[in-house]
Amino acid sequence: MRDIHIQAIRVHQYGGPGELKLEEIPPPVAGPGQVLINITATGVNPVDWKMREGMLARPLPFIPGVEASGVVIALGEGVTHLKVGQAVYGSVDGSYTACAAADASRIFPKPVHLSFEQAAAAGGAKIAWSALFEEGRLTKGQRVLIHAGAGGVGHLAVQLAYHAGAYVIATAGEENIDFVASLGADEVIDYKAAPFETQTGQADLILDTVGGDTLERSYQLVKSGGTLVSIAGKPDEAKAAAAGIRAVWSGAKSVRAMQEVARLLDRGLITPAVRKVFAPLSAAAAAQEYSRLGGPGRGKVVLLIE
Ligand SMILES: NC(=O)c1ccc[n+]([C@@H]2O[C@H](COP(=O)([O-])OP(=O)(O)OC[C@H]3O[C@@H](n4cnc5c(N)ncnc54)[C@H](OP(=O)(O)O)[C@@H]3O)[C@@H](O)[C@H]2O)c1
Missing domain, CATH: 3.90.180.10 (Medium-chain alcohol dehydrogenases, catalytic domain)
Structure with missing residues (x-):
């Protein structure tokens, strides 16, 4: 045979x-x-x-x-x-x-x-869910800044944070600003027009999906006692401690995150x-x-x- x-x-x-x-x-x-x-x-x-x-x-x-x-x-x-x-x-x-x-x-x-x-x-939704809610402990009413709001992870992170009732700030290139706003972002920053840190105030949580220089410049924009979560680069814990914030790398993709995301996808709350x-x-x-x-x-x- x-x-x-x-x-x-x-x-x-x-x-x-x-x-x-x-x-x-x-x-x-x-x-x-x-x-x-x-x-x-x-x-x-x-x-x-x-x-x-x-x-x-x-x-x-x-x-x-x-x-x-x-x-x-x-x-x-x-x-x-x-x-x-x-x-x-x-x-x-x-x-x-x-x-x-x-x-x-x-x-x-x-x-x-x-x-x-x-x-x-x-x-991308499961890593975003883990980063925002398991590592970032995001709650209703908090300010969250999401880097790369049009990216594979970022566009789902914006939708998840919006549905959690957070005040959502996201970065995007000029051509993607309308798209990211349509996902529920309250502020969309054109990161190419000027440094993002000059275009908004401090946030309770920053989700970095870019790494490198973007991660380096994010510490200063986290409120005292707040959290910086990166999925793209390992944050410097000593630098975070000096700034009075928590900084963590997230690679978690828990089954719970997948189940929560499946529920939101089923209900059409994220796309x-x-x-x-x-x-x-x-x-x-x-x-x-x-x-x-x-x-x-x-x-x-x-x-x-x-
Ligand atoms: N830790 C983990 O478990 C895990 C899981 C998934 C992904 N990741 C990592 O996370 C990163 C993002 O993944 P992804 O799938 O979302 O990537 P992606 O879709 O390829 O990201 C592309 C997006 O990045 C944006 N971008 C590029 N440079 C930027 C900057 N300086 N500031 C703001 N936005 C910028 C672009 O925005 P515009 O087009 O609007 O300019 C584009 O929309 C990757 O490094 C990936 O390896 C890690």
Whole structure:
């Protein structure tokens, strides 16, 4: 009998986009607690090209991608909350492939009002939720500044903070100011026009999704006793202590964050935006370059697998 293989992108050595190799591999199987998904679309995140370049260590070879949407084709032992044939989305480790096995506790039914592309772009919401509410302890009425309000994480952070009743300030390029305001931001700062710290007052919480100089200049804009959370760079705790603030790096993606986000997506209270769609799987290199070089648009780059 002829072996069945599926298409996947694999990285065998760290390097440029040419290291994304389209290959035929044996299909995975769903282990205990896992679900097997026919992947329709994968989100393309900065972490994908950072791993490809070796900036973030990952054992070789690997299939890139951390999130996807698709259709369930098999259930592993013990999985009862999903069904074969169900449209789903969530965290999928190695999602640049036609078919992947994923931890079922991190997979959720796709809301019918979201396309597969939108559902594959939703992953930023869980990191934003963790950063704002678990690490940042944001409460109603507090002032929060979100850097990169049009980004894959930032546009969902703005929506989450708005629905929590915070006073939302966000940074964006001029072409994205109307978009970020439409998500619920009370103030949108054009970060290219003048330094953001000259354009607004202090905040109880700053969520930094940019890092580098943006993170460095954010300490001074946090109220005494407030919090600086970065998902893009490690804050300097000593500098924060000297300023009388708390500063933390957030990489948490708790199952609770995913469940809270799933509830908000189901109710249509937050909506992922798709920056640009690439297809098919062989366009992975072009999609990663678009993400890496910051191509125009709002929200997340998505790669359609089929
Ligand atoms: N810690 C974690 O677990 C975790 C999870 C997810 C992501 N991350 C990291 O978080 C970062 C953001 O991810 P992402 O997916 O949101 O990235 P992204 O979508 O690629 O970010 C693009 C956005 O950044 C904005 N931007 C660029 N420079 C800026 C600046 N100086 N000030 C304000 N905005 C700026 C652009 O705004 P305009 O187009 O409006 O100019 C664009 O909308 C990445 O470094 C990623 O690796 C970390």
